[in-house]
Amino acid sequence: MRYNLSHLDMLEAESIYILRETAAVFERPVLLFSGGKDSAVLLRLAEKAFRPARLPFPLMHVDTGHNFPEVLEYRDRTVERLGERLIVRSVQDSIDQGRVVEQTGPRASRNRLQTTTLLDAIAEFRFDAALGGARRDEEKARAKERVFSFRDEFGQWDPKMQRPELWGLLNGRIHQGEHVRVFPLSNWTELDVWQYIDREGIDLPSIYFAHSRSVISRDGMLLAVSPYIRLTEPEVPVEVEVRFRTVGDMTCTGSVRSSARSIGEVMREIAATRISERGETRADDRFSEAAMEDRKREGYF
Amino acid sequence: MLAAMDPQTPQPVESDLLRLSTAGSVDDGKSTLIGRLLYETKSIFEDQLEAVERASREKNTEYVNLALLTDGLRAEREQGITIDVAYRYFSTPRRKFILADTPGHVQYTRNMVTGTSTADLTIVLVDARKGLTEQSRRHTFIASLLRVPHLVICINKMDLVDYAERVYEDLRAEFLPFLSRLDLRDVTFIPVSALHGDNVVQRSTNMPWFDGPPLLHHLENVFIASDRNLIDVRFPVQWIVRPMTNAHHDYRGYAGQVASGVLKAGDEVMVLPSGLTSHIASVDTYDGAVPEAIPPMSVTLRLTDDLDVSRGDIVCRPNNQPVVSQDVDATICWMSTKPLRTGGMYSVKHTTRSARAVVKELRYRVNINTLHRDESATTLELNDIGRVSLRTTTPLCFDPYRRNRTTGGLILIDEATNETVAAGIILG
Numbered sequence: 001m002r003y004n005l006s007h008l009d010m011l012e013a014e015s016i017y018i019l020r021e022t023a024a025v026f027e028r029p030v031l032l033f034s035g036g037k038d039s040a041v042l043l044r045l046a047e048k049a050f051r052p053a054r055l056p057f058p059l060m061h062v063d064t065g066h067n068f069p070e071v072l073e074y075r076d077r078t079v080e081r082l083g084e085r086l087i088v089r090s091v092q093d094s095i096d097q098g099r100v101v102e103q104t105g106p107r108a109s110r111n112r113l114q115t116t117t118l119l120d121a122i123a124e125f126r127f128d129a130a131l132g133g134a135r136r137d138e139e140k141a142r143a144k145e146r147v148f149s150f151r152d153e154f155g156q157w158d159p160k161m162q163r164p165e166l167w168g169l170l171n172g173r174i175h176q177g178e179h180v181r182v183f184p185l186s187n188w189t190e191l192d193v194w195q196y197i198d199r200e201g202i203d204l205p206s207i208y209f210a211h212s213r214s215v216i217s218r219d220g221m222l223l224a225v226s227p228y229i230r231l232t233e234p235e236v237p238v239e240v241e242v243r244f245r246t247v248g249d250m251t252c253t254g255s256v257r258s259s260a261r262s263i264g265e266v267m268r269e270i271a272a273t274r275i276s277e278r279g280e281t282r283a284d285d286r287f288s289e290a291a292m293e294d295r296k297r298e299g300y301f
Numbered sequence: 302m303l304a305a306m307d308p309q310t311p312q313p314v315e316s317d318l319l320r321l322s323t324a325g326s327v328d329d330g331k332s333t334l335i336g337r338l339l340y341e342t343k344s345i346f347e348d349q350l351e352a353v354e355r356a357s358r359e360k361n362t363e364y365v366n367l368a369l370l371t372d373g374l375r376a377e378r379e380q381g382i383t384i385d386v387a388y389r390y391f392s393t394p395r396r397k398f399i400l401a402d403t404p405g406h407v408q409y410t411r412n413m414v415t416g417t418s419t420a421d422l423t424i425v426l427v428d429a430r431k432g433l434t435e436q437s438r439r440h441t442f443i444a445s446l447l448r449v450p451h452l453v454i455c456i457n458k459m460d461l462v463d464y465a466e467r468v469y470e471d472l473r474a475e476f477l478p479f480l481s482r483l484d485l486r487d488v489t490f491i492p493v494s495a496l497h498g499d500n501v502v503q504r505s506t507n508m509p510w511f512d513g514p515p516l517l518h519h520l521e522n523v524f525i526a527s528d529r530n531l532i533d534v535r536f537p538v539q540w541i542v543r544p545m546t547n548a549h550h551d552y553r554g555y556a557g558q559v560a561s562g563v564l565k566a567g568d569e570v571m572v573l574p575s576g577l578t579s580h581i582a583s584v585d586t587y588d589g590a591v592p593e594a595i596p597p598m599s600v601t602l603r604l605t606d607d608l609d610v611s612r613g614d615i616v617c618r619p620n621n622q623p624v625v626s627q628d629v630d631a632t633i634c635w636m637s638t639k640p641l642r643t644g645g646m647y648s649v650k651h652t653t654r655s656a657r658a659v660v661k662e663l664r665y666r667v668n669i670n671t672l673h674r675d676e677s678a679t680t681l682e683l684n685d686i687g688r689v690s691l692r693t694t695t696p697l698c699f700d701p702y703r704r705n706r707t708t709g710g711l712i713l714i715d716e717a718t719n720e721t722v723a724a725g726i727i728l729g
């Protein structure tokens with residue numbers, strides 16, 4: 001047997017360790033499953049950590065009501081195949097209950113509203129740990145976040161009060177009402193994720209691969225035309241071959257021109273690209289230099 | 302990341318991984334050096350670079366401040382300093398790198414301890430004009446305390462001393478007596494200019510007298526495979542896999558990550574602290590049974606006998622066991638603003654085991670600059686390092702840290718605030 005492990009083997013081993021620590025240390029963990037590629041990898045790692053037993057936690061999707069139908073279809077087929085429990089909590093309900101107010105205008109997005117729905121669901125189920133697929137390479141504020149990221153009773157993140165993490169020793173002690181966000185993919189990069197999807201043959205929503213779609217160009221991004229987006233005067237929909245690099249709301253997730261129909265072709269395109277994943281495709285990060293940090297402090301994913 | 306993506310040098314899908322950390326005093330050029338490594342390995346995307354260029358313009362600096370690439374949080378941007386550990390990723394066709402960027406201020410020694418705890422290699426940055434400072438001593442001492450296998454001392458800002466060999470050699474000579482008092486296995490000196498790029502990625506034409514490789518070349522080639530401990534079998538049990546379904550009615554597996562050693566089906570093993578023995582029936586993974594498991598693989602062991610095994614137990618070999626004891630002597634780095642309470646009770650996390658411990662005695666505090674032991678010390682404050690004796694409520698199964706970085710490390714947690722207050726390095 002070879003005594004050399006590849007970088008993917010090492011990342012996989014670390015993530016499985018984190019998933020098992022989470023299950024062992026917390027009473028009521030939940031895995032946040034968005035249907036995106038990172039949560040698809042997270043889910044596969046959870047299977048690796050706990051099979052042949054069932055997962056020791058449910059999955060939860062925070063549904064903005066503005067999702068890509070392909071992603072919802074993927075979510076349901078994946079949950080069905082695995083036979084695991086899925087909880088869905090929706091931003092529409094939060095709006096109907098008056099917990100949040102829908103934004104208006106052509107750039108209205110439900111992105112920020114998700115935070116309330118998420119925190120309400122965490123309180124409702126008394127979850128003490130929420131596993132997410134965020135990576136440190138995505139964004140500057142994330143680069144400093146811990147694997148076990150402590151949230152106070154209001155769900156807030158305080159970048160200055162983070163617990164030091166030494167060796168693999170994770171401190172999951174909390175008081176009632178507090179919780180921890182857990183990020184098993186902290187040390188993965190976008191390319192690692194794709195290489196792993198390729199190696200493991202992980203199923204993904206079809207929108208990650210090139211397809212023909214009606215889009216408009218706005219703020220330098222190609223946004224999908226959908227019932228959730230209001231076109232303003234000069235905007236004219238055009239049919240373009242595109243794929244998505246990330247999966248978020250239809251209102252704020254941009255696509256890229258692409259002809260990549262297989263994982264190998266997607267990896268080649270990513271290899272050649274010169275623009276970061278979030279920079280290219282996420283309107284939500286563009287508000288300011290500190291957009292992500294501000295949202296994270298409030299309790300965002 | 303993107304260097305790997307040059308069509309001429311495709312990244313091998315399976316490359317290996319090096320974890321490194323950086324340390325340096327404020328203004329020694331650490332952020333600039335890291336920015337340069339990221340920039341030259343093309344790990345920075347255009348939009349990120351543009352954001353930095355924009356920020357540099359707004360601040361009216363005359364050159365693109367590569368340091369801005371690594372300063373993530375708003376507070377840092379406002380104060381213009383780095384305040385926490387941040388992780389960076391870059392790769393070359395040979396290796397993938399995970400870099401823990403730790404700040405150099407006195408008050409943030411705890412962050413360096415954190416960033417260094419898992420590092421294969423540490424870069425200590427020294428300003429060529431300043432020489433060996435208190436901070437350089439502290440950083441080098443911490444790297445030796447945490448037993449980082451490889452240390453690189455970068456003498457930076459060589460451009461400001463006319464790239465003079467004399468300055469470099471004098472600095473080296475000043476460092477060597479200090480280094481000889483520390484327990485370091487592999488130390489490399491490299492003269493660089495982070496700002497201009499000399500000896501970072503390209504060999505410097507300004508310093509023809511230096512015949513060693515540039516920094517990145519060293520990072521790509523330093524041999525780390527032999528740093529692993531493949532001798533002492535240590536498998537901390539993390540989780541019990543019990544499906545209790547019809548298909549897997551009797552399945553009972555012990556899941557965990559191999560800390561050290563090699564585990565194979567058929568091996569006789571002992572479970573501690575109970576001392577019961579059995580044999581490995583199989584080493585399971587999601588992808589099927591594997592012939593053997595090595596560190597740091599996460600696997601599930603099945604044993605031939607039905608033993609009572611729980612989380613926190615350690616699987617080892619009968620002829621090679623860790624120490625099992627409630628008395629633990631450790632060097633600790635204090636990480637909280639609330640000082641150590643001698644005689645106080647803390648929660649302990651060691652491998653996958655949690656226990657409680659009384660700090661029975663503070664033997665001494667180490668003066669990091671002189672390495673002098675102050676036996677009159679009565680407490681440890683934030684960033685102090687000292688030696689303590691702990692008495693735990695249940696036995697821990699441990700090895701000396703110098704032999705095993707996993708079974709030799711622990712943390713102390715304040716039971717009231719749940720803060721992680723100390724990192725412990727077990728002696729023995």
Ligand SMILES: Nc1nc2c(ncn2[C@@H]2O[C@H](COP(=O)(O)OP(=O)(O)O)[C@@H](O)[C@H]2O)c(=O)[nH]1
Pocket residue numbers: 325326327328329330331332333334368457458459460461493494495496497
């Ligand atoms: N001349 C020169 N200046 C440098 C060099 N490296 C860094 N600097 C400058 O030193 C200052 C501090 O650098 P910075 O990277 O922010 O230091 P940090 O506090 O260690 O992260 C900045 O003004 C840098 O431009 C170098 O090699 N040569």
